[in-house]
Amino acid sequence: MTHAAPAPGGYDESELRQVLERGCTEVGLDCSDARLLRGHTNAVYLLERERTVVKIARRGSRIEGVERTVRFVRWLMSLDFPTAPLHPADQPVVVDQHAVTFWHYLPQPSHPVAASQLADPLRALHALPSPPVPLPAHDNLAAIRRSLSRITCLSTDALEFLNEYAAQLETHLEGVQYELPGGVIQGDPQHRNALHLDGAAVLCDWDTVALGQPEWDLVTVEVHCRRFGYGKQHYKAFADAYGWDVTRLPDYRTLAAIRELRMITTNARKVRHAPGSLIEVQRRVEGLRRNDQLLEWNIL
Structure with missing residues (x-):
């Protein structure tokens, strides 16, 4: 057969x-x-x-x-x-x-959209009026918990660590003070969730669109620049173009840690569909254990 x-x-x-x-x-x-x-x-x-x-x-x-x-x-x-x-x-x-x-179909050059090109469409998105379509509230921790409950590829010890880490971050999140007005956010803005068009960038992959704090979109861009080897100047160009730097937020590290944990747990949940990603997922978890904020990740 x-x-x-x-x-x-x-x-x-x-x-x-x-x-x-x-x-x-x-x-x-x-x-x-x-x-x-x-x-x-x-x-x-x-x-x-x-x-x-x-x-x-x-x-x-x-x-x-x-x-x-x-x-x-x-x-x-x-x-x-x-x-x-x-x-x-x-x-x-x-x-x-x-x-x-x-x-x-929008034909694309070989290079991805630069972070700085994300600034204009993101700023426009964050300034939109209330949409006529009901959107869910953005909740990274709820998404993390859903993923943790469905992960089967990690050891019991690793899962215990991730659950405890999520609980710690949830406590820290309660004290976060946001500075930007809430509204529509993309939920996962990054180089690969945007496309080139006529010398500018357009956003795509709207599966995570929600109502929430723009800081979550901005910290996602920062995490991608830092973790995937684009470098500080690449992120700085984005922050300058957007007009606000999320790393200056007193609670930036909490937001960044939650966003990174969501990225790790989402990929861990999907390992059964992509077994080749397991080594990278385990590597990222070990980086969290060491509190290695500069560990460069491989794209999955």
């Missing part, structure tokens, strides 16, 4: 292809030349001739969350906000409990 080979991210390749074909048929797109770009939280295909990107969420992902994302991005587009644009098809299309969305 033979089994279908898993696609990147742990997807079943033959099933994924069927979902792609049925979803594209639903909206009248030709997927005969589809090429898998990545498979992680979503499986992402490029339809070269159609100039369309197709995102397929895992079975069991909250359909209403994808529907909310579509409504939110449609609203952004109505404001001419710098976002990756949705295809005009009626979406999401649901195929066997997978939510499928369709996006205009």
Whole structure:
């Protein structure tokens, strides 16, 4: 008996292809030349001739969350906000409990968006009025707890450490004093969640959009610059362009530590779909144990 080979991210390749074909048929797109770009939280295909990107969420992902994302991005587009644009098809299309969305393809150069290019769209996002789409409240610690309850790849000792660390950070968070007005935040702004367009950057991957403190977006950019080898000058260029430096916040270290813990626990939860990431996850956990704030991480 033979089994279908898993696609990147742990997807079943033959099933994924069927979902792609049925979803594209639903909206009248030709997927005969589809090429898998990545498979992680979503499986992402490029339809070269159609100039369309197709995102397929895992079975069991909250359909209403994808529907909310579509409504939110449609609203952004109505404001001419710098976002990756949705295809005009009626979406999401649901195929066997997978939510499928369709996006205009924006060809990209080989280099990612620079942190400084994130400043203008993020500042514009943080200045938006209340959206007509109900958004969840941003809660990193709740996301961390959900991940911790589902991690199966780490030792009991490591999980005990992470749970205790999360509890300590939750206590510290109670005393954090924010300085910026709350509003719409992207939730995970970074170099790979933005695209080049006409010499500027547009935001994409809106799965984590929420209502919350802009400081969470800004500390995410800082963490990515520090942890993934971009360097202090790269982050400084972002802070100068945005007009506010989150590292000057007295409680910056608490926010940064929580954001890093969320990144680690999210990837640990996904190890079963990406077994090759286990060594890097364990390496990051050991870095936390040593309180190594400068350990450079490898991208997963």
